[in-house]
Amino acid sequence: MNTFVKLFNILILLFSMTTxxxxxxxxxxxKYRQALxxxxxGHMGSISAILKNRLPFTNHIANHAEGIALNSELMADTFExxxxxxxxxxxxxxxxxxxxxxxxxxxxxxxSRKLAGIAKGGNVxxxxxxxxxxxxxxxxxxxxxxxxxxxxxxR
Amino acid sequence: MQGSLLLIFTLLxxxxxxxxxxxxxxxxxQIFQISGGCACHTDTKNKGPFMAGGRPVKTPFGIIxxxxxxxxxxxxxxxxxxxxxxxxxxLGVSPGGQHYFPVFPYTSFTKMSRxxxxxxxxxxxxxxxVDEPNRPLEMNPPFxxxxxxxxxxxxxxxxxxxxxxxxKSEERNRGAYLVRAIAHCEECHTPRDLSGGLKKGxxxxxxxxxxxxxxxxxxxxxxxxxxxxxxxxxxxxxxxTGLKPxxxxxxxxxxxxxxxxxQYVKEQExxxxxxxxxxxxxxxxxxxxxxxSQK
Numbered sequence: 001m002n003t004f005v006k007l008f009n010i011l012i013l014l015f016s017m018t019t020x021x022x023x024x025x026x027x028x029x030x031k032y033r034q035a036l037x038x039x040x041x042g043h044m045g046s047i048s049a050i051l052k053n054r055l056p057f058t059n060h061i062a063n064h065a066e067g068i069a070l071n072s073e074l075m076a077d078t079f080e081x082x083x084x085x086x087x088x089x090x091x092x093x094x095x096x097x098x099x100x101x102x103x104x105x106x107x108x109x110x111x112s113r114k115l116a117g118i119a120k121g122g123n124v125x126x127x128x129x130x131x132x133x134x135x136x137x138x139x140x141x142x143x144x145x146x147x148x149x150x151x152x153x154x155r
Numbered sequence: 156m157q158g159s160l161l162l163i164f165t166l167l168x169x170x171x172x173x174x175x176x177x178x179x180x181x182x183x184x185q186i187f188q189i190s191g192g193c194a195c196h197t198d199t200k201n202k203g204p205f206m207a208g209g210r211p212v213k214t215p216f217g218i219i220x221x222x223x224x225x226x227x228x229x230x231x232x233x234x235x236x237x238x239x240x241x242x243x244x245x246l247g248v249s250p251g252g253q254h255y256f257p258v259f260p261y262t263s264f265t266k267m268s269r270x271x272x273x274x275x276x277x278x279x280x281x282x283x284x285v286d287e288p289n290r291p292l293e294m295n296p297p298f299x300x301x302x303x304x305x306x307x308x309x310x311x312x313x314x315x316x317x318x319x320x321x322x323k324s325e326e327r328n329r330g331a332y333l334v335r336a337i338a339h340c341e342e343c344h345t346p347r348d349l350s351g352g353l354k355k356g357x358x359x360x361x362x363x364x365x366x367x368x369x370x371x372x373x374x375x376x377x378x379x380x381x382x383x384x385x386x387x388x389x390x391x392x393x394x395x396t397g398l399k400p401x402x403x404x405x406x407x408x409x410x411x412x413x414x415x416x417x418q419y420v421k422e423q424e425x426x427x428x429x430x431x432x433x434x435x436x437x438x439x440x441x442x443x444x445x446x447x448s449q450k
Contacts, residue, residue, distance in 0.1 A: 041401055045402030048400070052388040135398050139397065148406065149369070150363070
């Protein structure tokens with residue numbers, strides 16, 4: 001009986017440790033996911049800052065747009081693992097409609113690459129018009145796959 | 156010879172007309188855009204027809220469906236006179252004499268000038284009429300009793316056109332008019348009391364129970380809880396694109412208002428709106444998700 005109890009306790013301990021290790025791994029994964037999205041937002045913010053303040057850096061916009069496009073290629077990989085617990089604003093809809101999510105990330109890539117191309121031409125009106133399209137593609141994904149603001153975690 | 160005379164006469168006549176007349180439909184469209192494209196009157200989620208109503212607007216008192224404001228003569232407002240329209244917009248009373256629920260923001264539209272209202276009606280009447288009957292509201296008594304709105308208005312509604320502040324500049328007054336009368340920002344961005352009236356001491360300070368249950372941020376220039384860190388260019392860019400200074404995009408009803416309205420507004424007008432909002436007293440009000448709503 002003693003042996004049985006000891007064995008049972010060891011199994012419980014092993015199970016707990018596995019759970020803890022998984023939780024720690026998920027937390028790290030979440031942080032990376034959020035860092036990727038923040039980096040993408042950083043590029044969006046940078047392009048916006050150049051345009052709205054009419055800064056003499058329109059030649060930087062193509063680089064930022066390319067950065068968004070490259071990040072978009074990492075999104076499917078980064079979100080493939082389903083993590084809905086913890087400090088995340090991701091909706092389960094991501095994994096329930098995986099192909100839609102993938103397509104939304106691809107759309108971001110397409111629109112931001114278009115922006116990179118247009119930016120090289122230097123026509124600010126056209127750049128602004130395409131920037132709106134990039135913003136819409138961000139929104140297209142957020143609308144379906146991110147929690148509404150009243151449910152999001154404060155950061 | 157006769158043809159030339161006719162041509163000259165026509166050109167002269169049309170020149171006089173355009174010099175004195177107004178392109179009401181064009182003006183009305185601009186006002187429509189400043190109002191956020193009347194986004195509440197289209198059931199976007201269910202791909203409803205433009206301006207034909209049917210959009211559910213959730214309130215703490217029940218659900219009210221927006222109405223058909225196309226010029227359909229039976230199910231829309233097609234048989235409304237100019238006075239009917241102005242009375243609805245400025246007094247919150249239907250042509251039949253019924254009080255409107257203040258989810259229809261006549262509490263702000265009352266400040267609009269008559270010429271702007273006439274132009275807005277002209278634009279709405281230029282839209283294709285849609286045969287779409289209005290949906291009955293889903294509210295329980297006593298909240299569904301329209302006659303009680305007579306008393307609600309006594310407490311919460313001060314009708315009357317916008318009066319410029321003579322101590323302020325023309326631009327500042329224009330900004331105030333645009334924000335408070337047409338764009339009706341305070342209707343969403345101000346917390347409400349138990350009766351559903353705006354808390355007047357907290358105008359623009361944000362609300363956790365905004366329209367459709369959405370969180371509406373504090374847009375006073377408070378540094379930490381409002382938009383105090385936003386420049387005028389940040390505000391204008393946001394209203395043009397929906398993109399916030401941190402690069403994130405806005406969602407929900409605000410994104411619709413930008414998409415259908417604000418993005419088309421002239422930059423000079425957006426500049427005045429930004430200047431007005433920046434001139435407000437900052438109010439410390441942190442608007443955040445209700446406890447328990449985060450999973």
